[in-house]
Amino acid sequence: MAQLFPRTADMWLRLALLLLSLGLVGVFVAFVVLSRSSYVTDQGWTIHQPVPFSHEHHAGALQIDCRYCHSNVENSPVAGLPPTHTCMSCHSQIWTGADMLEPVRQSLVQGEPLRWNRVSKLPDYVFFHHGVHVNAGVGCAECHGRVDRMPLMQKAEPFTMSWCLDCHQDPAPRLRPREAVTDMNWEYKGDRRELGEALMRRFHIGDGNLTHCYTCHR
Ligand code: HEC
Ligand code: HEC
Ligand code: HEC
Ligand code: HEC
Ligand code: HEC
Structure with a gap:
């Protein structure tokens, strides 16, 4: 029987199909890698601020407690950013002439709050509550990671839904005594799961359904 196509046509067709499928796999892999990369989640990047405020200096070296500046963190959904007079409680006495602090002095004189750019932000359709945590x-x-080692604030974790759920499914090994929540150097010598499970029983933590959609989307 006469051949409609030369013998080699079959080979070319196979080769073309192979390249096409490799291409599709490549696109898929690139998509997965990109969607999980720090480029999409902003993890580990710093952003421009009106004043180059350093947590490393203030929370690390000077050991100022987080709650001195983020005073709503224990009883409100939002932690809150410090008003200008909190900065001026020290900077009306130290570093008074520093250029870097000019926007802070201007803010006080003009009665306009400093406009900090947000580093970690959830979409509006997600409910979060600092006080509960x-x-x-x-x-x-x-x-938020080792904030006391950050010259400029960075997002330490991806803040995606699966990241929240990872802990909500099993919070015990990530709990600590309440007195230690702002302590960046806290370490536990014993078994953290045992400690966490004891805390959960004592304070009835996680009695509600932490993985239910309504917990975070209401
Ligand atoms: C002296 C005041 C001060 C202290 C103390 C302080 N912070 Fe801050 N914090 C700020 C200011 C001002 C900003 C906004 C500028 C920036 O992002 O760096 C901020 C921003 C943040 C942000 C980023 C919020 C966002 O989404 O934009 C986090 C997280 C944070 N602080 C955590 C902490 C933690 C944890 C501690 C204690 C270890 C702490 N801070 C101690 C003043 C302070
Ligand atoms: C409890 C006192 C205190 C408070 C409150 C405070 N600072 Fe400072 N700040 C200091 C000291 C002390 C230094 C000098 C740190 C050094 O050089 O080691 C400093 C240094 C700085 C510097 C110079 C750069 C650096 O980090 O060394 C900037 C900018 C600054 N502070 C901004 C702020 C802002 C903005 C606020 C309010 C959100 C604030 N500070 C609140 C004590 C304070
Ligand atoms: C369970 C995780 C979690 C813990 C624990 C936590 N935060 Fe946050 N924090 C977040 C998330 C998520 C956001 C972004 C919230 C949003 O955009 O609605 C945030 C935002 C912030 C902000 C900026 C916006 C705001 O709420 O004012 C500051 C400041 C902050 N956190 C400080 C702190 C401090 C200080 C502590 C410890 C006392 C703390 N956080 C503990 C998850 C956490
Ligand atoms: C490291 C652990 C951890 C991470 C990460 C975490 N959570 Fe939680 N979350 C908890 C624990 C523990 C509770 C339970 C508190 C209780 O039962 O008293 C809780 C409770 C909550 C509640 C309150 C539920 C209620 O109705 O009382 C909300 C809302 C919530 N989390 C949202 C989030 C969101 C959104 C994220 C991610 C951005 C997140 N959480 C990340 C540990 C975590
Ligand atoms: C512990 C908190 C938490 C719980 C529980 C939760 N979500 Fe989410 N969800 C989030 C956060 C945080 C985001 C935003 C993620 C981001 O910005 O990357 C999100 C985003 C989403 C989105 C937007 C698309 C996306 O994937 O980014 C959908 C849809 C969604 N959630 C559906 C659900 C459903 C359905 C459930 C119940 C099975 C659920 N969520 C339970 C925290 C939660």
Whole structure:
């Protein structure tokens, strides 16, 4: 029987199909890698601020407690950013002439708050509450990392839904005594799961359904 196509046509077709499928796999892999990369989640990047405020200096070297500046963190959904007079409680006496602090002095004179750019921000359709976490013994460092080592604030964790759920499915090994929530150097010598489970029983932590959609989307 006469051949309609030369023998080699079959080979070319196979080769074309192979390249096409490799291409599709490549696109898929690139998509997965990109959607999880720090480029999409902003993790580990710093952003421009009106004043180059350093947590490393203030919370690290000077050991100022987080709650001195983020005073709503224990009883409100939002932690709150410090008003200008909180900065001026020290900077009306130290570093008074520094250029870097000019926007702070201007803000005080003009009665306009400093406009800090947000580093970690959830979409509006997600409900979050600082007070609930802090009172359950989830340390700031679990979600914001070693803030006391950050010259400029960075997002330490991805803040995606699966990241929230990872802890909500099994919070015990990530809990600590309430007194230690703002302590960046806190470490536990014993078994953290045992400690966490004891805390959960004592304070009835996680009695509600922490993985239910309504917990975070209401
Ligand atoms: C002297 C005041 C001061 C202290 C103390 C302080 N902060 Fe801050 N914090 C700020 C200011 C001002 C900003 C806004 C500028 C910036 O993002 O760096 C901020 C921003 C943040 C942000 C980023 C919020 C966002 O989404 O934009 C986090 C998280 C944070 N602080 C956590 C902490 C933790 C944890 C501690 C204690 C270890 C702490 N801070 C201690 C003043 C302070
Ligand atoms: C409890 C006192 C205190 C408070 C409150 C405070 N600072 Fe400072 N700040 C200092 C000291 C002390 C230094 C010098 C640190 C050094 O050089 O080691 C400093 C240094 C700075 C510097 C110079 C750069 C650096 O980090 O060394 C900037 C900018 C600054 N502070 C901004 C702020 C802002 C903005 C606020 C309010 C959100 C604030 N500070 C609140 C004590 C304070
Ligand atoms: C369970 C995780 C978690 C813990 C624990 C936590 N935070 Fe946050 N924090 C977040 C999330 C999520 C956001 C973004 C909230 C949003 O955009 O609605 C945020 C935002 C912030 C902000 C900026 C916006 C605001 O709420 O005013 C500051 C400041 C802050 N956190 C400080 C702290 C401090 C200080 C502690 C410890 C006392 C702490 N956080 C503990 C998850 C956490
Ligand atoms: C490191 C652990 C941890 C992470 C990360 C975490 N949570 Fe939680 N969350 C908890 C614990 C523990 C509780 C339970 C507190 C209780 O039962 O008293 C809780 C409770 C909550 C509640 C309150 C439920 C209620 O109705 O009382 C909300 C809302 C919530 N989390 C949202 C979030 C969101 C949104 C994220 C991610 C941005 C997140 N959480 C990340 C540990 C975590
Ligand atoms: C512990 C908190 C938490 C719980 C529980 C939760 N979500 Fe989410 N969800 C989030 C956060 C945080 C985001 C935003 C993620 C981001 O910005 O990347 C999100 C985003 C989403 C989105 C937007 C698309 C996306 O994936 O980014 C949908 C849809 C969604 N959630 C549906 C659900 C459903 C359905 C459930 C119940 C099975 C659920 N969520 C339970 C925290 C939660």
